[in-house]
Every structure is written in C-alpha cells, then in structure tokens.
Amino acid sequence: MKKLIYSKFGGPEVLQIAEVPIPAIQETSVLIKVKAVSINPLDWKIRNGEMKLMSGSKFPKGIGIDFSGIVEETGTAVTQYKKGDEVFGILDVFKGEALSEYVIAKEKDIVIKPQNVSFEQAAAMAVVGSAALQIFNTLVDLKKGTEVLINGASGGIGMFATQIAKRKGAIVTAVVGDSGIQAVKDWGADFVINYNKEDVLKGNKPYDVVIDLSGKIPFSKAKQIMKHSSAYVHTAPGPKEIISSFFINLFSHKKYKLLMLKPSPGYLAELRGYAEQGIGIVVSKIYPFHSFKKAYTEVPHGKFIGKAVITMDDLKNK
C-alpha cells in the first residue's frame, strides 16, 4: 500500500510516498481503508522537529492523526465493528500515520461516522473537536453568560469551540481575519473582532475565559482583558509554559491553563452526537493524496475557514 513518510525533520520537501506492506491486524484492532485525513498544525510542528521530546527522533515517520474510512477487517476480540462500517477516529497524537491507504486503529479510537456528514467532514473532527471538548470539559468552566474570547475562531479548534461554547450558554467574542467574519457569525458568535482592523487588547470588555488559538496573544498580554477571576488557555505549550503556569496558578486568580490533548472515546462519542445534531463542520480545502506537498505548503499559511483535508480517492483500487 501507499503511505506518506519522511526520514528526516524538515519542510514539506521531506515528505515522500513509500510502498509498504498493509499493517498486520491484532486481536483488539481494526484495519481501516482510509478515505480522508485531516491536516493539523501538529503535523508540521512534528515534521519540522519542533516536538521531538514527544514524537521522538526515530525514522521513518508517518504523518496524519485523524481520519475517516471504511472497516476492512476486524481483530478476533473486536465486538463493536464489522467489515464495511464507515468510521472516523484518531491515532496517537505524536505518532500518527493516517496518510496511508490503510491504518490500524484500536476499537476505542474510532466511532461510527454519522450519516449526515461526508468522509471529509468526519476526518476533520477528531483532533480539533476533541481539543475543544477538552478545553471546556477539563480546563475552563463555562456557564450561561460566561464571557469567552476565542482568538483564532475561524480555524479548526475555533470552529468547534465557538459552536460548543454557544451551546453551553456562553457569550462568545470571536477574533478572526476578514475571511472568517461570516463563518463565525453563522456559528453563533455574539461579537466579532477583525484582527486586521482592531486591537483585541484595546477593548473595554473583560473576559472570564480567553482561548488563544493563534499563538498571537500571550498570557502576559491577555491578562489586561481578563476579569479578576478568570482563565486563559494556551494551546501550544512547551516546557517553558508548563513551568510558568505552575507558578502563576499558585498565586494568581487569573489562571494559566495549558491544552495537552488526550484523546478519549468519550470525546469521539460526544463529537458524533454534535455532528448528528447538525453542528457546522466546514472543510474548505480538499487536496488529493498526490497533492500532499501542495497541501502542506499552502495550509500553514491559513486564511481559510475551518479545516483542510487530504482525500485518498485518487489512489488506485478505490
């Protein structure tokens, strides 16, 4: 089968298609014919070598964390799935290799794809949707009327965070570029700030929760727009942030929270529920497998709504 791999850290140029055996199935695992794979910032951060501590430096490495596909074969101990089931799911965040014709996943790491979403939409959900759920389930407390600022609201996590926060009764201020304004209004944002026209730090309204998805507002600056008792979420923490959050949280009412994604079957089930209820899942860029270099060159520049995915439809025998 064909699989996207790389044998040294670097830009999109290190990626290449390899011909490898179809992975062997184990008792509790499921072999899935991949239909679509999500493109995530984590893909290029790992590929660039920015996350060596977590990803390790052993090569060759695969790429791609969340995916959708069709069950091809099940291990002898698998009870919930059968050949032909349409599923979506998530692989190891730091060792994912979903950009392959087939992947092996644990039963707990997949769920049945809702019929009302496409394979492309289903592939786009697991990483960013789980991240949004983890923020709201474990890092910050949202109640009716909680004032939330989402900086980078038109991207992957922002798309789910905006809609889930609204469903929980929060008052959402979405910070986006020109191209994201209509999308966040469609997802229910109460207030929209265009980062090209306004400085979010100069606003008068203090927030209960500030979620920075763009890496552009550090905690040190966000504090000026946070209420006395409030929380800030850093979504790309490294060792420095882990240490400073520990000390800040000992002394300050303005809490410094860090997102470190831990996928869970509960999040996948919750996401399937949201999808069935019709939550907006916008996939505005779809690349064929053989355009992987173009995909990983264009997508990091942003300026599109929601998610980008790679489909496997251009591979033979599909």
Ligand SMILES: NC(=O)c1ccc[n+]([C@@H]2O[C@H](COP(=O)([O-])OP(=O)(O)OC[C@H]3O[C@@H](n4cnc5c(N)ncnc54)[C@H](OP(=O)(O)O)[C@@H]3O)[C@@H](O)[C@H]2O)c1
């Ligand atoms: N820690 C973890 O476990 C974990 C897990 C998943 C993701 N993450 C991280 O979380 C972050 C967000 O992920 P994502 O998938 O949502 O990324 P994304 O889809 O690339 O979204 C990032 C958003 O930031 C916006 N942005 C760019 N410049 C901005 C500015 N000056 N002000 C406000 N917004 C701006 C972008 O808008 P434009 O399109 O207008 O540029 C885009 O909508 C990434 O750093 C990712 O690596 C971390």
